[in-house]
Structure formats: structure tokens, C-alpha cells
Amino acid sequence: MRSIRLRNLTQKGAFSIMWLAAALSVGAMLLVVGYVFVQGLPQISPDFFTTPPRGGLSGEGGISSTIIATVYLVICTLVVATPLGVGAGIFLVEYADNFRSRAAIKLVSLARFGVETLAGVPSIIFGLFGYALFVTAMHFGFSILSAALAGACLVIPVIIRTTEEALKSVPQSYREASFAMGASRWETIWKVVLPSAVTGISTGLILSAGRIVSETAVFYVTLGGSYRTPTSIMSSGRTMALHVYYLAMETRAFDKAMATGAVLVVLIIIINLVINLISRRLSAGNGRRGA
Amino acid sequence: MKKKQGTDALMKYAFMASALVSLLIVVMIGVFTFKEALPAFRDIGPKALLTGTVWRPGQGEFGILAMIAGSGLVTLGAVILGVPLALGCAIFLSEIAPPAVRTFVRPSIELLAGIPSVVYGLFGMVVLVPFVRSLGVPGNTGFGLLSASMVLAVMILPTIASVSEYAIRSVPQSFREASLAVGATRWETLKRVVLPSARSGILSAIVLGLGRALGETIAMIMVIGNSVIIPAALNDNPLTIFLSRARTLTGNVAVEINYATGLHENALFATGVILFLLIMVMNSTARVLIGRKKWERRR
Amino acid sequence: MTEPRMRTRDYSLFYGDFRALNRVSIDVPVNRITAIIGPSGCGKSTFLRSFNRMNELIPGVRTEGSVMLDGEDIFAKDVVDLRKKIGMVFQRPNPFPKSIFENVAYGPRIHGTRDRTRLAAIVESSLKAAALWEEVRDDLGKSGLALSGGQQQRLCIARALAVEPEVILMDEPASALDPVATLKIEELMEQLKKDYTIVIVTHNMQQAARVSDFTAFMLTDEARAGNLIEFGPTKTLFTTPEDKRTEDYISGRFG
Numbered sequence: 116m117r118s119i120r121l122r123n124l125t126q127k128g129a130f131s132i133m134w135l136a137a138a139l140s141v142g143a144m145l146l147v148v149g150y151v152f153v154q155g156l157p158q159i160s161p162d163f164f165t166t167p168p169r170g171g172l173s174g175e176g177g178i179s180s181t182i183i184a185t186v187y188l189v190i191c192t193l194v195v196a197t198p199l200g201v202g203a204g205i206f207l208v209e210y211a212d213n214f215r216s217r218a219a220i221k222l223v224s225l226a227r228f229g230v231e232t233l234a235g236v237p238s239i240i241f242g243l244f245g246y247a248l249f250v251t252a253m254h255f256g257f258s259i260l261s262a263a264l265a266g267a268c269l270v271i272p273v274i275i276r277t278t279e280e281a282l283k284s285v286p287q288s289y290r291e292a293s294f295a296m297g298a299s300r301w302e303t304i305w306k307v308v309l310p311s312a313v314t315g316i317s318t319g320l321i322l323s324a325g326r327i328v329s330e331t332a333v334f335y336v337t338l339g340g341s342y343r344t345p346t347s348i349m350s351s352g353r354t355m356a357l358h359v360y361y362l363a364m365e366t367r368a369f370d371k372a373m374a375t376g377a378v379l380v381v382l383i384i385i386i387n388l389v390i391n392l393i394s395r396r397l398s399a400g401n402g403r404r405g406a
Numbered sequence: 407m408k409k410k411q412g413t414d415a416l417m418k419y420a421f422m423a424s425a426l427v428s429l430l431i432v433v434m435i436g437v438f439t440f441k442e443a444l445p446a447f448r449d450i451g452p453k454a455l456l457t458g459t460v461w462r463p464g465q466g467e468f469g470i471l472a473m474i475a476g477s478g479l480v481t482l483g484a485v486i487l488g489v490p491l492a493l494g495c496a497i498f499l500s501e502i503a504p505p506a507v508r509t510f511v512r513p514s515i516e517l518l519a520g521i522p523s524v525v526y527g528l529f530g531m532v533v534l535v536p537f538v539r540s541l542g543v544p545g546n547t548g549f550g551l552l553s554a555s556m557v558l559a560v561m562i563l564p565t566i567a568s569v570s571e572y573a574i575r576s577v578p579q580s581f582r583e584a585s586l587a588v589g590a591t592r593w594e595t596l597k598r599v600v601l602p603s604a605r606s607g608i609l610s611a612i613v614l615g616l617g618r619a620l621g622e623t624i625a626m627i628m629v630i631g632n633s634v635i636i637p638a639a640l641n642d643n644p645l646t647i648f649l650s651r652a653r654t655l656t657g658n659v660a661v662e663i664n665y666a667t668g669l670h671e672n673a674l675f676a677t678g679v680i681l682f683l684l685i686m687v688m689n690s691t692a693r694v695l696i697g698r699k700k701w702e703r704r705r
Numbered sequence: 706m707t708e709p710r711m712r713t714r715d716y717s718l719f720y721g722d723f724r725a726l727n728r729v730s731i732d733v734p735v736n737r738i739t740a741i742i743g744p745s746g747c748g749k750s751t752f753l754r755s756f757n758r759m760n761e762l763i764p765g766v767r768t769e770g771s772v773m774l775d776g777e778d779i780f781a782k783d784v785v786d787l788r789k790k791i792g793m794v795f796q797r798p799n800p801f802p803k804s805i806f807e808n809v810a811y812g813p814r815i816h817g818t819r820d821r822t823r824l825a826a827i828v829e830s831s832l833k834a835a836a837l838w839e840e841v842r843d844d845l846g847k848s849g850l851a852l853s854g855g856q857q858q859r860l861c862i863a864r865a866l867a868v869e870p871e872v873i874l875m876d877e878p879a880s881a882l883d884p885v886a887t888l889k890i891e892e893l894m895e896q897l898k899k900d901y902t903i904v905i906v907t908h909n910m911q912q913a914a915r916v917s918d919f920t921a922f923m924l925t926d927e928a929r930a931g932n933l934i935e936f937g938p939t940k941t942l943f944t945t946p947e948d949k950r951t952e953d954y955i956s957g958r959f960g
Contacts, residue, residue, distance in 0.1 A: 119783050119785050122591050122594065122785065123783070123785070126592060126594070129596075129597075130502055130593065132494060133494045133495075133497050133501075135494070136490065136491050136493075136495050136497075137495050137503070137507075137511050139491055140491055140494075140515060140567075141510075141511055141514045141515075143518065143560050143563075144514045144515070144517055144518045145514075147518075147521060147525070148517070148521070150529060150532075150533060151528070198424065199427050201424075202423075202424030202425070203421070203428055206422050206425040207425060210418055210422065211425075222426070226425040226426050226428065226429050228429065229425075229429025229431070229432045229433075230425070232432050232686070233428050233432050235617070235686060236432075236435065236682065236685075237617075237621025237623075237682070237685050238623065239659055239660055239678065239681070240678055240681065240682050241435075243439055243663065243674075243675060243678045244435045244438055244439060246663060247438045247439065247441075247442050247675070248434065252438075268431050268435075271427075271428060272428070275428065299410045299413070300414055300418070301414045301417040301418070302410070302414075304417075325520070328522070329520070329522035331522065331523060331623075331624040332523075332624050332656070332660055335624070335660060336660065336664060356522050356524045357524075359522075359524045360527070360628070363527070363528050363628060364628065369528075369532055372528050373528065376522075376524070376525045376528050376529075379524075379525055383520045384520075386520075387516065387517065387520055391513075505764075580795065580797065580799035581801060583759065583762070583795065584795065584799045584800075584801065584861070584864070585801070585811070586762070586788065587757060587759060587792065587793035587795075587865070588789075588792065588811060588812040588815070588864060588865065588867075589785050589786070589787075589788040589812060589868055590811075590815045591785055594815055598811070602802075603802055
């Protein structure tokens with residue numbers, strides 16, 4: 116008979132190891148974030164945000180042009196990706212299951228396959244593709260346009276997934292009530308379903324914005340590296356993330372890199388918080404609605 | 407009424423079109439990358455490409471074996487370091503953590519997932535590389551597989567932890583009750599009933615992590631050294647292979663694509679195609695392992 | 706009158722501030738079947754689970770009063786040791802996703818038995834005692850989940866028996882089964898009581914009347930706490946109950 120004391124001791128030991136794993140993971144996070152903050156935040160002043168980088172091999176200056184480039188890029192990417200992503204999401208949830216003809220059903224499953232596969236493509240491939248198609252073949256060159264189109268490919272699956280979830284959580288009874296009053300499917304979607312799902316869809320858009328802000332590989336090969344403020348959609352530029360890369364790899368200005376990195380991390384934390392807040396209000400709202 | 411039906415049909419097909427755009431993009435990606443890669447497969451040949459040990463585009467040498475080794479070894483290192491941590495976290499969060507601790511640990515791991523790769527790369531350059539360099543051993547510059555593995559391990563940890571946690575939580579509570587009722591301790595229940603039941607889900611998590619590791623580009627470029635050599639041990643100790651510099655498949659593509667032309671460019675696209683296929687295989691495997699329903703519900 | 710196997714005195718259970726069980730005192734006699742009956746939600750399952758401290762799985766649970774096994778306070782013992790002595794069979798059969806052999810051998814393995822021959826002997830005798838041996842002897846490697854509902858439940862009983870408990874707790878063991886399987890389980894209980902003390906929770910009064918030697922009737926009060934209303938030999942409780950509420954329940958006036 117194995118003694119109970121031994122078995123309980125084994126449990127204590129095993130559980131301690133799990134505690135250790137969790138502690139190390141949290142520790143890693145604190146180390147990375149903490150280090151970046153400690154090194155980077157002191158460097159930040161209002162000037163930092165309003166001065167452009169000096170360019171060339173000097174790491175001096177601020178990040179104003181990169182902020183503008185980032186915002187510009189996020190907006191352009193979302194302008195392209197949102198209608199496509201939300202539209203696809205609406206299709207997959209509201210229309211896809213209602214087809215009768217064999218051909219249509221096949222088309223639908225192909226569409227789903229497309230979405231699944233797209234979600235699994237590594238980001239560098241999007242970069243390659245963007246380079247081959249937008250930068251080179253279509254002669255857009257290194258520009259916000261090329262980068263936005265490539266970035267759209269990257270975030271469309273995210274928007275589709277969150278749109279699907281948001282639509283699925285709208286109670287079926289809403290749709291049924293609408294149909295019973297004689298509304299068409301499109302009217303129902305536009306007037307009943309979408310308004311309910313708008314919060315969830317927005318979460319997806321915010322998530323995508325965060326993705327674009329953090330992403331480097333895709334834009335590295337489509338945006339070019341110009342440190343100047345982009346003036347049009349055909350301008351080259353660099354996002355904040357790209358700026359960190361160039362600072363670290365080319366100018367070795369690690370202090371400015373840390374500062375920019377710190378700004379990035381703060382942005383991500385804010386985005387995470389916003390999303391969590393929205394999700395929490397969403398689920399609370401849904402609960403109350405049932406009553 | 408007619409107008410309503412007209413609008414309805416119009417919208418239906420509009421939405422269908424947007425859904426098909428995803429498919430279109432996938433096809434286009436396939437077509438374009440393959441089209442650019444084709445000359446490489448044709449003129450260099452898959453065998454020379456995949457097994458060639460020399461990558462010197464200027465002299466027409468296009469062997470990517472060194473990069474395959476680099477990607478493979480850094481992923482191995484990341485798995486060795488990251489999987490135990492991730493599994494430990496998953497078990498901790500699902501079975502052991504008191505609720506108060508859980509509300510602190512889980513967001514921390516989510517934050518790990520959100521940190522941009524370039525920031526990981528920066529941290530690696532500034533903190534990890536000097537640390538590894540201080541380990542001595544001639545030839546060790548700090549840049550290399552060890553630094554890169556450490557960074558990559560932390561990057562794939564959230565993925566593996568969250569999918570594993572989901573798999574563990576999916577094990578029915580009735581199994582745990584049956585085990586405890588017969589006199590097993592909580593750990594014995596975990597070890598003998600819960601974890602074996604969650605095995606396929608956990609495997610799926612690890613495979614997903616593998617895919618993520620293989621696809622990482624920027625952080626790798628920043629810490630792995632980017633030397634086009636097949637990693638080898640620096641002295642008698644075989645473990646020092648991890649101190650060797652290396653280059654990943656992803657890094658190869660990213661670093662050279664901006665100035666590559668001709669066959670060189672084709673070879674880089676070929677590398678991209680190989681990567682794409684590899685990661686697709688990983689994702690399909692992961693999906694098969696965990697079963698369709700759970701795949702759709704994972705985070 | 707021999708010492709009761711289990712005894713509770715003024716036992717109360719709380720979920721946080723909410724009192725779920727109110728000062729229940731009961732003597733569970735040795736080698737008899739004791740049934741706990743009452744309408745849904747009266748706390749009978751919660752009370753049953755108190756005997757092997759399974760309620761501790763729920764966070765925020767607190768108890769008052771005493772529960773004793775053979776005169777010893779169960780809260781003073783190691784819970785793992787306690788659960789070896791008190792086995793449990795659940796409402797929904799819950800065999801492990803393992804082979805029949807591994808299901809039954811699970812308990813003995815945990816408690817230290819390694820020897821393969823010994824394990825095989827235990828598995829055989831437990832399956833025989835659970836009246837399942839003849840049906841599965843040829844394929845012990847088959848998954849426990851591949852059996853029918855009634856067989857699964859007997860497998861769970863065999864699993865519980867394999868660790869040689871003194872008491873077996875059954876929480877509505879036949880409610881998920883068809884009438885034929887139910888009958889088999891009831892016959893099995895009759896056999897088992899020779900060697901074990903059995904406590905069964907059931908919402909089926911006829912089953913309680915058929916099968917048990919002693920019956921406890923529980924009811925919730927205005928504060929929604931479960932109370933023990935009456936306890937006594939089954940024949941007496943069902944024919945000449947002392948409390949009016951017992952009589953009302955038995956004659957079907959409510960519940």
C-alpha cells in the first residue's frame with residue numbers, strides 16, 4: 116500500500132511545479148514589459164511625439180511621422196478590409212445555410228475553406244504576396260496602398276471570425292420576429308441583426324487595428340522604410356513597429372527604439388483593455404436581455 | 407414588394423462575393439507566389455534547393471538546407487523551453503489556481519500574446535544576446551539559436567497554453583468526480599484521467615505552437631544572427647550548437663527580398679511556398695487532432 | 706443494537722451564507738440499505754455527498770456539526786483515506802475512457818497495488834460482485850464507454866467495490882436506466898448489503914419501499930434548508946409514518 120503521506124507529498128510537489136511554471140511565465144511578461152518601460156518611458160516627452168525622426172544613420176528625433184504613417188495605414192487597411200470582412204461574415208452566418216442548389220452549396224464550402232486557409236497563412240507570405248502583386252506587378256511600389264492591401268489580407272480573417280461570433284450571438288428569436296412581420300432577409304439584417312451585433316463587430320475592428328499596429332513583417336516588404344511623413348496613399352513610410360526595427364538594426368539607437376517600443380506596448384495594453392471592457396459589457400448586456 | 411426582393415437578392419450576392427474574396431485572395435496568393443517560385447523549382451530543382459548546403463545567390467548557389475536547419479533547430483529549442491512552461495500554465499489555470507490568482511495570471515499570458523514581435527526582438531537584442539554572450543565559449547556572439555529559442559518560446563507560450571487549457575477544461579467533470587470518489591488525490595486524477603483524456607487537444611496545441619514558431623520572422627531576424635551556415639557545435643560540447651548563429655527560412659525571405667532579382671528572387675519565393683505548405687500541414691494536423699467542433703470554439 | 710456504521714449529529718452545510726442542510730442527525734446501520742427520499746431539491750444528494758466529503762469540490766462550502774465513520778470524525782481523517790472506505794456511484798454512469806479492466810483496476814492501482822496477478826484477481830472478483838463478470842469476461846480490454854447504460858453503471862459499481870470500501874453511497878443509481886437495468890441494480894443491492902453498508906438517494910418512492918431496510922425522509926423548510934423529517938424502518942415509515950408531512954409525501958399529495 117502506497118502511503119497516503121507519500122501520495123499527498125507527490126501532489127504538493129507536482130502542484131508546486133505548476134505554480135513555478137505560472138510564476139515564470141508571469142515573470143517573463145513582467146521582465147519584458149518592465150524592461151521596455153523602464154528603458155523607454157523616461158525617453159518620452161511631448162517632443163517625442165511631435166518631432167519626426169532625423170533619418171539617415173542618426174537615431175535622433177521623435178516618431179511623429181511614424182505615428183502618422185501608422186494611423187494612415189490602419190485607416191486605409193480597415194477601409195478595405197471591413198466591408199469585405201464584415202460582408203463575408205454576414206454571408207457565412209445569415210445566408211450560407213439557405214442554399215439549395217448543389218453548385219451554390221459547393222461555392223459556400225469553398226468560401227469557408229478560403230477563410231480557414233487564409234487565417235493560417237504566416238505573415239511573411241502576405242508580405243511576399245503583397246510585394247509580388249501590389250508593389251511589383253501592379254506598380255504601386257512601396258506605398259501605403261500596397262501595405263494596406265497586403266495588411267487587409269492579413270486582418271480579413273480576424274474580422275470575419277469576430278463578425279461571425281457577433282452575429283451568432285444575436286438571438287434567433289429576433290430574426291424570427293422580424294420575418295414574421297414580413298421583413299425581407301436583408302431588411303432584417305440591416306435593421307435588427309446588425310445593430311445588435313455592432314459592438315461585437317467593433318471589437319473585431321479594434322483587434323485588427325491592434326494587429327496592424329503590431330505587425331512588422333508584412334509591412335517591411337511592402338511599405339518601404341522612408342522616415343518621412345507620408346503625404347499620399349502612394350507615399351512610402353514606416354509604422355512605429357517598423358521604426359523600432361530600423362532603429363535597432365540599422366542605427367543601433369536602442370534608447371529611441373525602447374521608447375518607441377514602450378509606446379507600442381502601451382497602445383497594445385490599452386487596446387486589450389478596451390476589448391475586454393467591451394466584451395464584458397456585451398456578455399452582461401446579453402444576460403440582461405434575456406430577462 | 408418587387409423592389410424589396412430585388413434589393414434582397416442584390417445584397418445576398420454582394421455578401422457572397424465578399425466571402426468569395428477570401429477564397430480569391432488565397433488562390434491569388436497561391437498563384438502569384440507559385441508563379442514567382444516556379445523558375446526556381448524548374449531551374450534549380452527541388453533537390454538542389456532543399457538539400458543544397460550553400461546559399462550564395464551571387465554565384466548561383468541556392469541551397470536552403472542551412473535555413474531549414476536554422477528554422478528546425480530554433481523551433482526545437484522553443485518547444486523544449488516553451489512547451490513545459492505552457493503546459494504547466496494550462497494545468498495551473500484550469501485545475502490549481504485560486505480564483506484571485508487566476509484573474510492575475512490569465513491576463514498576463516494574454517498580454518504576452520499581444521506584445522509585438524519587434525518588441526520581443528528588441529528585448530532579445532538588448533537583454534538576451536548580451537546574457538548569452540556572457541556564457542563564454544569562443545565563437546559565441548550572443549546572437550544565435552539560444553537567444554532566438556528563448557524569445558520564440560515566450561512567443562508561442564500563450565498559444566499553446568490557451569488551447570491546452572481549453573482541452574483540459576473540456577474533460578467532463580464526471581471523470582474527475584469518479585476518480586476522486588474512489589480515493590485518488592487531485593494530482594493522481596489529473597495525471598491518470600484528465601490529462602490522458604485531453605491528450606489530443608494538448609497535442610493540437612503544441613502543433614499550433616510549432617506552426618506559429620515556423621512562421622515568426624522579425625523577432626528571429628533580430629536575434630538569431632542571420633548567418634547562412636548550418637548550425638554546428640562551437641566546441642566539444644554538442645549542446646553548444648545552440649550558441650551557433652543561424653538563419654531561419656522566414657528570415658532568409660525577409661532579409662533578401664528587397665534587393666533580390668531574377669533567379670534569386672524566384673528562390674526566395676520558392677522558400678515562401680515551402681514555408682506556406684509546411685505551416686498549412688501543421689494547421690491541418692492540429693485541426694484533425696482536436697476535432698472539428700472544438701477547433702471552431704478555440705480562441 | 707450494534708453501532709451504526711455512520712452517524713451524523715446536528716450536521717449543517719452552508720454555501721457561503723446560505724444554509725442548505727439544517728442540523729441533520731442520522732444513524733446509518735451496518736449492512737443495511739438506508740434510503741433517503743424526498744421531493745426534488747430537498748438536499749438529499751447534498752447530504753449524501755457529505756458522507757464522503759465530495760461537497761468540498763464546490764468552492765465556498767462550509768459545514769457544522771459532526772459526521773462520523775465507525776466513531777471517527779471524517780473531517781479529521783485524510784480525505785483520500787476516507788474515500789477509500791466510502792465508495793460512490795453516481796446518477797449518470799461515468800466510467801473512465803479506458804478499458805473495462807483499467808476502469809476497475811484504477812482504484813487498487815492508485816492505492817498501491819502493482820502486481821498484475823493481484824489486480825486481475827481483484828478485477829474479476831469486483832466484476833463478479835457487481836454481477837457484470839459473465840457479460841464482459843471475454844473482452845476486458847473493451848472500452849468502458851462501449852457498454853450499455855446498465856452495464857456501465859454496474860461497471861461503476863465494480864470500480865467502487867474494487868477498493869474494498871465499507872460503505873457504498875448511491876446517488877439515484879438507476880434513474881438514468883431502463884426498467885430492466887434498474888431491476889438488475891436493485892437485485893445487486895440486495896446482494897451487496899450482506900457485505901457493505903449502503904446508502905441510496907432516490908426520488909422513486911416505490912424503489913425505496915422495495916429495496917431499503919431503513920428510510921429517511923427529507924424536506925426543505927421555509928428558509929429553503931433541507932431538514933430530516935423522519936427516519937425509521939422502511940416498513941414502519943411507509944405504513945404508519947409518525948409525521949403528517951411524511952404521510953402526505955408518501956400518499957402522493959405533493960412532490
